[in-house]
Amino acid sequence: MSDRSDTQQGAAVPTTVESGASAEPGRRMTWLHAIGIAVFIFCGPALFRSHDLVQQPFDNKPVKLLQRLRPDCVLVGDSMLGSRIDPVTMDAVSGMTCALLPYPGSGTALWFLVSKNVVAAQTHPPRWMIIFFRDEQLTIPGHRTGERYRDGLEMCMQGDEPLYQSILAFTRHDTEAWTERLADDFYIVQRKRKDWQKKVQYGALKAVAARPERADVRDAAASIFKPKYSQAEKDEIAARDGEISLDLESHEFAENVARSFLPAILEVARRSHIRLLFYRVKRRPRDSHTPAVDKPHLQKYAQELREYLAARGALLVDETTDPEVSFAYYSTDDHVQESMMVPYTKLFWSKVRPLLESAPPASLPP
């Protein structure tokens, strides 16, 4: 391990500091010792197996919020929900108590955990749960489950979550190299990597800046060194984080639904007598003139999804080709502009209300 002793040693010089020093214990060292040392080095860190040591504690705030509000309707989704629905307007137009649970950067894995551990865990569950999604998102279980999202997912977990883990295991089998899966499962401790990196960064900050200055220094450093990854690096990070295209042509609904979180979400809702409505949001149109056209494979996907949900007592609203959701609503991406949230919320309710009013009550438990 030593540069210096290695320098003295060299390949062709057998009498060396290092070989001399290690020769003595080498005489005593047997293969049993050597294997013991190898096991100690590589298996030691794997002993930190307890999820309690590495898993973020469950975040109780959404549970308490729902306990306090006792809403009739809960809306769940990622930033598509957060940027679209104005909570005050929603309450006003619907005449019901509605609770919004937007989790920016989330996917179906998190929505399943939220529906199970937050919404269905209420003593008085809501009558309706509306889930906002895009394209084929509902049958892509690995979407947003990578390292970057791990903390957020863990904060919605209650214990080991075997069903969640088993569904994700299928995806990981398809998308991750077996060596990575093995290392990830064996060394659970590495899930704390982000925390440790932050600790080191904060340690450096504490050493050079007084408390009032720290935030400014950190912000200045962040603005100067804002990460600008190359495309290859972006792809690598995105793949690792489960950020994948949500409208893959090759993605078939029928092939993927059984291995997705969708059946699990439906089951959770059924057991808690919650009616489910899935709301497929329209992606930002190219411009204000071109009418929105759904891609053929997405049309097929939506049709199959509608049939699947209908057979299980759930509803689907698809605004993809709706001309009323015009270009003017959008910011620079699929999000709705803040100033357009109120009109969008009204538009949303006008589409959803007839369905909610005409829907039969949720089935009673057997």
Add this chain to the structure above:
Amino acid sequence: MNFQSLDYAVFLILVFSVYWCLGRRWQNLLLIPVSWVFYGFIHPWFLLPFLATTVIDYFVAIGLESPRAHRRWLVAASVCSNLGLLSVFKYYGFFVENVAGLLDALHWHISLPVLEIILPAGISFYTFQSIGYVVDVYRGHVRACRSLVDYAVFVAFFPLLVAGPIQRAGDFLVQIQRPRKLEPAQFCSALYLLVWGVFKKVVIADTVAITANKVFLAKDISFPLLWVGVLAFCIQIYADFSAYTDIARGSARLLGFELSPNFNHPYLAQSPSDFWRRWHISLSSWIRDYIYIPLGGSRGTPGRTTLNLIIVFFLTGLWHGASWNFVFWGLYYALLTLLYRLAERLLGGRVPDRWPVVLARVLLMFALTNLGWLIFRERDLGQLGRDLVLSPFAAPAMDWMVAKYLGMLTLIYSLPLWLHAAWDLKLRQVFAERERALFVWLNPLVASLLFTGILLLRSDVSGDFIYFQF
């Protein structure tokens, strides 16, 4: 295949498992396809120049032992073929660009053929290793290898194929030709080297690289931010290259080979010549033995010695890459070496050898090394000029604070390097009496901590080793 990847770990375990089930001849036979797979993993056609070098130098060396051979012509043929490959793949673009620039300046507008070729990884390393072998055979230092298999292993051995260390036939070829065995202590020390190497790469080098890369990408950066970036690069390049060497040496040791070392705490050097005795030792000793000494070394007149130094450092710089900044970096070291020699002559041993003086020398050399890394890293010469005239007084206060923060972060991540140096240079002597007992538990403990560090502190993005590009 990157040394720090899980793919490589699996590859090494598989090779190790099969390798030790075989006898020497079969071991060597196994190493050839395995090394080619490892190398071809990067780009299959990289194998072509590499195979050419192997075959040509194998037959040239045998020819050199023939009594009727035109020995000088054979050596020249080998050197020309190796340098020819190097010139085509590494320097042709640089040559064309500069000649075209010169002709343009003279208002001769001639279009020269441009070759769009990727530089085969490790070409500078294996061509030098192969030239060294031919010259050693010519000088009678080693016998020509009669087995093409053994020679192919000498050139192709996968741990050192891409970024050295450049091996000598007298050391390494002999090991290939002898039976090998693996002792438990050797196995453990190989594991320590591997863990330490991976730690240096993914925790230290890849993390401080974030700061270095940002600084060198940015335009109009202030004085403190520039120099904190240079410091980060200084740590990055040492951690990165020495990590590669450690992983190479650890991998080779697992297979029963001892590769020559490449580093000896270079940032503790007290002078430029001392630095080159500690930095990339396999290259600097190669250049010393095959270029500097044949040119006459320091034995001639002062003028001749100066010329020799300039030639040697010019070639050292050029070896690193086909770009003027590398040439200037080499010449910068030539200038430093000459200035230090002059200072030594003037002071004539009147400076006491006490620790404050040693410390001052080390710090001065460290500062000069950093200046060298700025030249090395900044390929845009215009930007380099602007960097060198930056004023510390023009920088906003917040930039100083950010620089302090990033500097501290760099120092924290590089702390294991300094602790390692302290252990090697001082603490090892203090604990010499107890070292045997210490070895029993300290090495495994440190290795386990380093491995835990790899799991907890490694960077999000791990790039290629810097020296792959050379």
